[in-house]
Amino acid sequence: MAGELSELMRRVCVNEAEDEVVGYEGEIDNGSNNGFDKTLVGRIHSDRPYNFQRMKKALSAAWRPRRPITFKELDSNMFLVHIDHYVDLKRVLEDGPWSFERNLVVLKPIEKDEQPTESDMSKVSFWICLLNMPLIRRNKTWVRRIAGKLGEVMDVDDTYFENRSKHIRAKVMINILNPLCRFVNVMNLQNEKIRVYIQYEKLPNYCYWCV
Structure with a gap:
């Protein structure tokens, strides 16, 4: 089976697009980060699955934000949360750590041009x-x-x-x-x-x- 797979991969033609890189040619960096300065990447510190909707309600109730906040579910117990008001953002970061169902919630500001799932959440x-x-x-x-x-x-x-x-x-x-x-x-x-x-x-x- 392994030999057949190797032979199949050997026959696959490489698409020229795989060798190309999509860059920033012609773009001007004006310092804007499209709101990511108010976006946090989070992770539930547990190997067990969790209920994302219940987590959203629990954290929103604990944070009591002045303006609505939005969550986006990612892989590996991770998520993004956009907090529109800087006062809310400051309180969330300073008044932690937070927990959900007795599991630690790790939060950190997302860095510009950073892949959220590759963030250091340690x-x-x-x-x-x-x-x-x-x-x-x-x-x-x-x-x-x-x-x-x-x-x-x-x-x-x-x-x-x-x-x-x-x-x-x-x-x-x-x-x-x-x-x-x-x-x-x-x-x-x-x-x-x-x-x-x-x-x-x-x-x-x-x-x-x-x-």
Whole structure:
């Protein structure tokens, strides 16, 4: 069977169009991206199929947009969502992560001239709380050092250092293809190892050991 297929492919004539490339000849790039600056590519972080219509209703209800938003279903649990109002777009990106039926929803702005299904959907920003942090280490420098063990530190919450909160919080961009970190070891002044435990906010179904 394999030999017959090879012989058949050998006999197929190559169409000359396959060697040509359709370019941008004569086009002027005026900086317009046809609204893609307000379009996000999304993915349901699960291998199981999901109900696209139910997902649209759930996310629309959670986001409460000022103007209508439109969804377009793609392959491999992925989708596009166009958010017409920049205030809505900013809130969707900053107030996450979002979830649907306890599965993480990964969202990111689509890059100009990018194929949505080839987008890197491996990173999500989480707000985390640092628990059991040694008193002597409770400053922004050490918060960034400890949180930086999990990923890129996007922000550190000022409310604890302004005596307006009991929680030490940081926003970290985390690679969700790796197991979640449960704690970070820190040395105190007595050269003793202390575990600083990580609490993830808005954490949906997610295994600490595997994905």
